[in-house]
Amino acid sequence: MTEEEKKNEAQAQEAAAMQQPTEQPARPNRDRYASMFGEDNPDVDFEDKEARYGRMAEERERYRNLRESGKKLTGILNKHRWLGAMLMDDEEHPFVWMAKNGIDPREILSDPEVMGKAVEAFDGWKKKQTEGEAAEAAKDEALGRSAEALNSIQQKYGLSDEQKNRMMEYFWDEVWLPAWNGEVSEDTWTAVMHAMNYDTDMQNAREEAAMQARNEKHANRLKTFDDGQTPPPSFSQGSSRPAQKQEKKESLRDFVIRNA
Numbered sequence: 001m002t003e004e005e006k007k008n009e010a011q012a013q014e015a016a017a018m019q020q021p022t023e024q025p026a027r028p029n030r031d032r033y034a035s036m037f038g039e040d041n042p043d044v045d046f047e048d049k050e051a052r053y054g055r056m057a058e059e060r061e062r063y064r065n066l067r068e069s070g071k072k073l074t075g076i077l078n079k080h081r082w083l084g085a086m087l088m089d090d091e092e093h094p095f096v097w098m099a100k101n102g103i104d105p106r107e108i109l110s111d112p113e114v115m116g117k118a119v120e121a122f123d124g125w126k127k128k129q130t131e132g133e134a135a136e137a138a139k140d141e142a143l144g145r146s147a148e149a150l151n152s153i154q155q156k157y158g159l160s161d162e163q164k165n166r167m168m169e170y171f172w173d174e175v176w177l178p179a180w181n182g183e184v185s186e187d188t189w190t191a192v193m194h195a196m197n198y199d200t201d202m203q204n205a206r207e208e209a210a211m212q213a214r215n216e217k218h219a220n221r222l223k224t225f226d227d228g229q230t231p232p233p234s235f236s237q238g239s240s241r242p243a244q245k246q247e248k249k250e251s252l253r254d255f256v257i258r259n260a
Contacts, residue, residue: 034046037055044055077084086097095105108114154164175188 037044037046037052041055044051046052077087082101082103085101086092086094089097092100098105098108150164150168153159153167154161159167174185178184179188
């Protein structure tokens with residue numbers, strides 16, 4: 001075999017080795033977790049890191065809440081050990097269990113202090129239920145008004161249904177949900193600032209338009225003079241520096257349409 005043939009054979013072997021799939025290292029823990037994650041979350045693609053971490057964060061938050069609830073329950077059971085024993089015997093009615101263990105439910109119910117606290121607690125529960133129902137009704141009514149306002153914006157600015165839906169999705173995902181969690185971005189604060197300065201922005205725009213119209217009028221009048229003719233005093237007096245154009249701030253309308 002010649003040197004050229006040896007060289008070609010070595011290159012062929014090298015190319016064949018490169019085409020062979022690289023053996024992935026064994027990751028039993030990752031595979032086991034991926035299997036468990038898929039069983040608990042069939043709607044989430046495990047290989048989508050952002051979606052996976054989002055669901056993992058939700059599960060972590062639930063675990064924290066359960067852990068805090070468990071600590072409180074442990075404190076209550078340590079303080080009232082008979083309650084823990086009653087809960088373990090889930091076949092008996094609580095009053096029957098109390099009677100079997102020497103606790104007369106009638107004495108508890110006849111205690112004015114205990115009954116007073118029980119009635120007060122029950123009244124508080126009913127009040128919360130009523131307030132919750134009223135809050136839900138008020139929220140539904142407010143959502144209806146919000147939908148009407150969005151439809152009005154769509155008609156006013158001639159937005160398509162797709163643009164309207166994108167505005168709604170942007171508001172819920174980028175404004176409402178983060179604000180509910182206490183997070184407000186710089187872009188959101190900027191939009192609020194522009195909304196609060198809307199009247200000022202409009203006034204600046206009007207003044208800028210009027211100034212531009214005056215400048216154009218004066219420029220047109222200057223064009224009518226022949227070479228060497230003295231311009232009117234109104235043009236020769238005062239500073240020769242051109243008027244500084246005011247920087248126009250982005251209005252809330254422009255911000256909304258730009259992000260729609």
